[in-house]
Amino acid sequence: MDFLGKFPAMSRGELRDFKKGIDSSFSEFTSEHGEAIESFFDPLLHFLVWFEKLLLATPWPLILLIIGVFSWLGSRSVKIVIGAVLAFVAIGYFGMWKDTMSTLAIVSVATLICISIGIPIGILMARSKYAQAFFTPLLDVMQTIPAFVYLIPVVMLLGIGKVPGLIAVCIYALPPIVRLTNLGIRLVSKEALEAADAFGTNYRQRLFGVQIPLALPNIFAGINQTIMMALSMVVIASMIGVAGLGVPVLRSISNQYLALGLLNGLAIVALAIIFDRVTQQYGKRLQKHRHGDLHE
Amino acid sequence: MSKNEIAISIKGLYKVFGNRSKKMVTHLKNGVSKADLLDKYHHVVGLKDINIDIPAHQISVIMGLSGSGKSTLIRHINRLIEPTAGSIDIYGENVLSMSKGTLREFRRHKVAMVFQKFGLHVHKTVAENVAYGLVIQGMSLKKAKQKSSKWLIRVGLEGFENHYPSQLSGGMQQRVGLARALATDADILLMDEAFSALDPLIRTDMQDILLNLQQELHKTIVFITHDLDEALRIGDSIAILRDGEIIQQGSPQDIILKPDDEYIVDFIQDVNRGRVIQIKSVMDKGVSIEGPNFHQNMVLEDILPEIVKSTQQMVNVTNDQNQVIGSVDLKTVASAIAKPVIQSNNNANYTQSSSTELT
Numbered sequence: 001m002d003f004l005g006k007f008p009a010m011s012r013g014e015l016r017d018f019k020k021g022i023d024s025s026f027s028e029f030t031s032e033h034g035e036a037i038e039s040f041f042d043p044l045l046h047f048l049v050w051f052e053k054l055l056l057a058t059p060w061p062l063i064l065l066i067i068g069v070f071s072w073l074g075s076r077s078v079k080i081v082i083g084a085v086l087a088f089v090a091i092g093y094f095g096m097w098k099d100t101m102s103t104l105a106i107v108s109v110a111t112l113i114c115i116s117i118g119i120p121i122g123i124l125m126a127r128s129k130y131a132q133a134f135f136t137p138l139l140d141v142m143q144t145i146p147a148f149v150y151l152i153p154v155v156m157l158l159g160i161g162k163v164p165g166l167i168a169v170c171i172y173a174l175p176p177i178v179r180l181t182n183l184g185i186r187l188v189s190k191e192a193l194e195a196a197d198a199f200g201t202n203y204r205q206r207l208f209g210v211q212i213p214l215a216l217p218n219i220f221a222g223i224n225q226t227i228m229m230a231l232s233m234v235v236i237a238s239m240i241g242v243a244g245l246g247v248p249v250l251r252s253i254s255n256q257y258l259a260l261g262l263l264n265g266l267a268i269v270a271l272a273i274i275f276d277r278v279t280q281q282y283g284k285r286l287q288k289h290r291h292g293d294l295h296e
Numbered sequence: 297m298s299k300n301e302i303a304i305s306i307k308g309l310y311k312v313f314g315n316r317s318k319k320m321v322t323h324l325k326n327g328v329s330k331a332d333l334l335d336k337y338h339h340v341v342g343l344k345d346i347n348i349d350i351p352a353h354q355i356s357v358i359m360g361l362s363g364s365g366k367s368t369l370i371r372h373i374n375r376l377i378e379p380t381a382g383s384i385d386i387y388g389e390n391v392l393s394m395s396k397g398t399l400r401e402f403r404r405h406k407v408a409m410v411f412q413k414f415g416l417h418v419h420k421t422v423a424e425n426v427a428y429g430l431v432i433q434g435m436s437l438k439k440a441k442q443k444s445s446k447w448l449i450r451v452g453l454e455g456f457e458n459h460y461p462s463q464l465s466g467g468m469q470q471r472v473g474l475a476r477a478l479a480t481d482a483d484i485l486l487m488d489e490a491f492s493a494l495d496p497l498i499r500t501d502m503q504d505i506l507l508n509l510q511q512e513l514h515k516t517i518v519f520i521t522h523d524l525d526e527a528l529r530i531g532d533s534i535a536i537l538r539d540g541e542i543i544q545q546g547s548p549q550d551i552i553l554k555p556d557d558e559y560i561v562d563f564i565q566d567v568n569r570g571r572v573i574q575i576k577s578v579m580d581k582g583v584s585i586e587g588p589n590f591h592q593n594m595v596l597e598d599i600l601p602e603i604v605k606s607t608q609q610m611v612n613v614t615n616d617q618n619q620v621i622g623s624v625d626l627k628t629v630a631s632a633i634a635k636p637v638i639q640s641n642n643n644a645n646y647t648q649s650s651s652t653e654l655t
């Protein structure tokens with residue numbers, strides 16, 4: 001009766017030893033390899049710091065101009081350009097310029113990392129069902145595991161700072177680009193591929209000439225999602241020492257500063273909307289030839 | 297160009313779909329029927345013991361109903377599909393023993409393909425699509441566009457170079473497909489129901505374009521269709537495929553006048569025979585009369601008024617050298633137009649084979 005009433009768990013002592021074992025072997029690993037791993041990420045740190053400094057050193061009118069030009073190149077929509085520039089003007093006016101530049105830096109670098117890791121993994125998954133079987137559950141875990149859980153080992157290994165923050169952001173933001181690259185390539189029509197094969201196309205020509213261009217709208221949707229998820233990690237990243245808009249948000253939570261939290265939160269939302277509209281419009285333009293609209 | 301040169305020789309070709317296909321071929325060779333193979337072993341027979349020699353520089357049509365294995369057969373020629381058993385030689389070269397690299401080179405230079413659903417690359421312009429084969433051969437896009445532009449013009453796409461496929465009608469898209477195939481200068485052209493997706497009028501247009509090009513280019517064309525009128529219109533020879541087997545091969549005249557079995561009789565019964573059958577196929581050889589002369593390739597429909605006009609209701613048939621080689625009379629023409637004639641001996645064959653199939 002007692003057996004059924006209480007789950008036959010490990011005894012408290014056993015469990016303690018089990019956890020201790022894991023903890024101590026991980027600390028051992030950390031003390032042995034922590035420095036090596038840290039120095040491995042050094043170039044990344046330098047790049048991030050350099051980029052952040054660059055953004056901060058650039059005169060604000062120039063940044064506004066760059067924002068305008070990028071929005072125009074991406075969206076070809078005057079409305080979006082005006083909206084983007086106005087949003088940045090407001091951000092500056094309310095004294096959030098510096099934090100916004102820091103956030104912009106980490107989100108940009110994280111996105112670049114995710115693209116350069118995620119697209120090749122997506123290609124690999126589209127090519128081999130074994131790769132697909134290996135990566136799919138991994139991506140599921142990355143997307144669902146609470147961020148705080150993987151922050152623990154990352155912080156144990158690398159301490160508090162920009163690099164662990166960046167890694168945390170990347171773990172969370174990587175899955176969509178991988179998934180959508182894989183999906184996009186798998187959705188390329190059989191007819192288009194058969195025609196390519198019939199003309200003697202080799203693997204490289206097939207990948208870069210047919211599969212990736214045809215998957216591009218999906219890949220772009222993936223990039224859009226990745227940027228959005230990176231932005232949504234800003235507050236959590238600031239908990240482990242990443243500068244940016246997340247820091248004042250955290251401060252206002254602990255001190256109950258309503259206005260400060262609201263303003264910085266809205267700045268994150270504004271960034272998200274700008275990035276989203278610009279990349280979505282760009283993605284739509286990539287798809288244009290499929291719908292028979294006349295090409296400029 | 298020698299008239300009897302064989303471009304593609306297919307021998308004992310089998311294609312069975314399934315995991316244990318090799319074993320299934322042994323079963324087939326031992327007389328197990330296709331229905332049993334499906335019921336008992338769950339394997340689909342795509343092609344069974346195909347033997348066909350396709351002559352060079354002609355249009356060879358392969359005809360059959362949906363599911364008869366036409367697409368499967370034509371894809372064996374450039375090895376888009378691997379056979380289960382058999383051999384395929386192209387100008388004496390064994391396609392099946394080619395390494396991957398050799399096969400790619402073979403596809404780049406020797407054989408081009410046109411698809412039923414066009415198979416165009418929607419992210420490329422018309423000019424880029426037409427240049428595709430040359431780019432794959434290793435040419436720069438600029439040079440490939442230059443070199444392929446004459447084909448683009450030849451099929452009537454001038455002015456559409458920078459359009460995207462989605463901006464074109466089906467007929468125009470297939471012109472792109474045709475120009476793309478012609479641009480590689482491959483001798484062999486594989487066309488899998490290339491015009492089947494098009495409206496009747498546009499289809500006739502495309503057939504004209506193809507026939508026109510062929511007069512000049514003398515390519516070896518394998519043309520798949522399920523449409524007998526199309527087969528008769530463009531085919532120098534026709535092979536008929538049913539359930540993965542070739543049941544008759546011959547000239548269009550042979551198929552119409554001497555159908556081998558009832559399946560083919562069904563196929564040809566709606567054909568306008570007067571417009572297809574040439575007088576040389578029905579003439580009395582050697583018999584000549586006093587009367588007007590007509591060329592042997594004239595079709596019955598055109599000769600009929602002339603015969604009615606003539607005094608003896610009979611005309612002479614001449615060859616290319618204008619020599620009289622025979623004659624036809626009204627009765628012969630009328631009966632040839634009237635009904636499909638099944639050769640009695642072939643018909644006996646058919647009943648025999650079909651009864652064995654049924655048991």
Ligand SMILES: Nc1ncnc2c1ncn2[C@@H]1O[C@H](COP(=O)(O)OP(=O)(O)OP(=O)(O)O)[C@@H](O)[C@H]1O
Binds near residue numbers: 313362364367368522
């Ligand atoms: N990959 C495959 N696996 C299993 N069966 C197949 C496969 N490909 C084709 N078949 C079968 O082989 C037969 C011949 O198919 P095929 O596509 O060659 O016919 P078809 O004559 O081209 O028909 P259609 O006119 O519809 O194009 C069909 O019964 C089809 O179901």
Ligand SMILES: [Mg+2]
Binds near residue numbers: 367368489
């Ligand atoms: Mg087919």
